[in-house]
Amino acid sequence: MTINFVKYQGTGNDFIMIDDREEKWDIENVTLNARLCDRRFGIGADGLILLRSHPEYDFEMIYFNADGKVGSMCGNGGRCTVKFAHTLGAFQESTTFWAADGLHHAHLDEEGKVHLKMNPPLDIEQGDDYFFMDTGSPHYVQFSEEVADLDVYELGKSIRYNDRFKKVGTNVNFVEKTDTNRLFVRTYERGVEDETFSCGTGVTASVISAALQGMKSPVPVKVMGGELEVSFTEKEGAFEDLYLIGPAQEVFKGQVEI
Numbered sequence: 538m539t540i541n542f543v544k545y546q547g548t549g550n551d552f553i554m555i556d557d558r559e560e561k562w563d564i565e566n567v568t569l570n571a572r573l574c575d576r577r578f579g580i581g582a583d584g585l586i587l588l589r590s591h592p593e594y595d596f597e598m599i600y601f602n603a604d605g606k607v608g609s610m611c612g613n614g615g616r617c618t619v620k621f622a623h624t625l626g627a628f629q630e631s632t633t634f635w636a637a638d639g640l641h642h643a644h645l646d647e648e649g650k651v652h653l654k655m656n657p658p659l660d661i662e663q664g665d666d667y668f669f670m671d672t673g674s675p676h677y678v679q680f681s682e683e684v685a686d687l688d689v690y691e692l693g694k695s696i697r698y699n700d701r702f703k704k705v706g707t708n709v710n711f712v713e714k715t716d717t718n719r720l721f722v723r724t725y726e727r728g729v730e731d732e733t734f735s736c737g738t739g740v741t742a743s744v745i746s747a748a749l750q751g752m753k754s755p756v757p758v759k760v761m762g763g764e765l766e767v768s769f770t771e772k773e774g775a776f777e778d779l780y781l782i783g784p785a786q787e788v789f790k791g792q793v794e795i
């Protein structure tokens with residue numbers, strides 16, 4: 538069978554996007570999803586996303602990690618799916634769609650950047666030298682100096698596979714305050730089991746962690762694959778109107794035999 542796909546990237550976090558409004562994709566086929574994401578034996582991507590119709594909203598996003606398994610929320614994937622849905626005519630200026638963690642609103646600005654509303658962070662835990670929370674996906678956040686020089690793969694892997702996290706896994710973010718109101722974030726991603734060039738839910742968790750230490754909205758964030766921004770309002774420790782903002786681009790279209 539020949540499948541049409543579109544390759545997208547959002548700040549270097551890259552995805553295979555499939556228009557599955559006819560619901561033909563076998564979401565149980567972990568091996569196929571993983572093979573398509575493989576950078577040597579497949580198309581190559583950090584994840585695979587199905588765009589499906591939804592009875593109440595403009596579309597539904599179903600996200601799989603590069604290991605082929607159904608994932609939790611993906612912020613950059615969400616931004617790319619919004620762009621893809623726009624090319625399919627699923628909405629004009631603003632949209633509401635369904636994802637693993639529920640309802641999301643989004644709109645495109647005049648520069649074509651996607652403003653994706655994230656759900657408020659859940660289960661925020663503050664330890665001696667870390668934060669841990671759920672921004673649609675679980676994120677461990679560690680502040681550090683000289684993040685550019687860290688071995689993110691080895692350090693991230695050691696946290697992701699420690700006794701606490703090895704069963705369910707976690708994403709691990711290394712965060713540097715590079716200015717009074719600016720962050721640099723590098724992320725080890727669960728499900729990819731490597732550093733990726735950017736992680737939207739991870740950047741969101743990093744900004745929330747910085748905000749809990751006094752950082753003000755909006756916060757520009759440098760990632761390996763570009764620049765993101767997170768804006769929010771904070772009322773008595775609760776975060777509302779949380780937006781992940783950044784570019785999302787179609788890279789190429791193709792066909793693959795499965």
Ligand SMILES: N[C@H](CCC[C@H](N)C(=O)O)C(=O)O
Nearest residue numbers: 611612613674728736737738
């Ligand atoms: N890259 C994604 C995160 C995917 C989360 C996934 N790696 C997991 O928690 O299993 C993002 O932009 O938010």
